[in-house]
Amino acid sequence: xxxxxxxxxxGAMSVGARGVFNAAYGSLLFDVTSIPxxxxxRERATLDALESACRNENPAAFIVEPLVLGAGGMLMYPAxxxxxxxxxxxxSDVLFIADEVMTGWGRTGTIFACEQANxxxxxxxxxxxxxxxxxxxxVTLCRAEIFDAHYSKDRxxxxxxxxxxxxxxxxxxxxxxxxxxxxxQECHRRIAAVAxxxxxxxxxxxxxxxxxxxxxxxMEVQRQSG
Ligand SMILES: Cc1ncc(COP(=O)(O)O)c(C=O)c1O
Numbered sequence: 468x469x470x471x472x473x474x475x476x477x478g479a480m481s482v483g484a485r486g487v488f489n490a491a492y493g494s495l496l497f498d499v500t501s502i503p504x505x506x507x508x509r510e511r512a513t514l515d516a517l518e519s520a521c522r523n524e525n526p527a528a529f530i531v532e533p534l535v536l537g538a539g540g541m542l543m544y545p546a547x548x549x550x551x552x553x554x555x556x557x558x559s560d561v562l563f564i565a566d567e568v569m570t571g572w573g574r575t576g577t578i579f580a581c582e583q584a585n586x587x588x589x590x591x592x593x594x595x596x597x598x599x600x601x602x603x604x605x606v607t608l609c610r611a612e613i614f615d616a617h618y619s620k621d622r623x624x625x626x627x628x629x630x631x632x633x634x635x636x637x638x639x640x641x642x643x644x645x646x647x648x649x650x651x652q653e654c655h656r657r658i659a660a661v662a663x664x665x666x667x668x669x670x671x672x673x674x675x676x677x678x679x680x681x682x683x684x685x686m687e688v689q690r691q692s693g
Pocket of ligand 1: 472473474475532537538566567568569570594605
């Protein structure tokens with residue numbers, strides 16, 4: 468999706484927005500099809516573009532930051548759009564990859580942003596809040612068929628890539644401790660309390676003509692689109 472950020476490996480740069488951060492690697496990145504960001508009032512154009520790409524370009528997968536594009540400028544879009552994107556991918560047999568590196572672990576109010584759209588991704592990427600931000604760790608989860616397709620005693624069919632500290636036990640212990648916190652109802656009560664407090668506090672600003680966040684986002688999207 469336009470304005471996305473997915474990381475700094477060649478694959479991640481290829482599927483993210485092209486710009487000053489990756490211009491030096493431009494010739495090495497592979498081609499992808501981008502769909503426009505679903506700015507308020509222009510959601511249908513995004514869904515049509517996804518439908519057309521799925522129908523005409525035989526993509527392997529669709530990758531998206533659910534509900535909030537972080538590095539792209541905290542651009543937000545509603546849960547129904549995410550749900551529709553998943554429906555389109557499913558109908559076309561295109562894998563749906565949710566990059567929840569930024570949105571995961573409560574950043575949007577639910578543990579995962581996809582929950583708000585009732586979407587179960589085929590592949591999901593988590594990091595940052597996975598350890599409560601205390602230690603570096605990332606995980607990629609996928610449906611069993613995808614896992615099995617990369618799991619074989621035949622080394623030519625196995626996904627062998629990893630890095631020096633993969634599954635580092637100290638980082639995994641931090642993630643496990645974080646998961647325990649999430650199981651505690653107190654954590655969910657506090658999220659609900661903060662959400663209510665913010666809803667109430669924001670009321671005072673709603674009457675201010677400068678409050679139109681939608682307009683601010685539209686202006687930012689227009690600015691970035693040139
Ligand atoms: C949505 C998203 N995906 C991927 C990444 C990259 O993660 P990493 O630095 O662990 O490769 C980031 C980092 O900010 C991110 O916000």
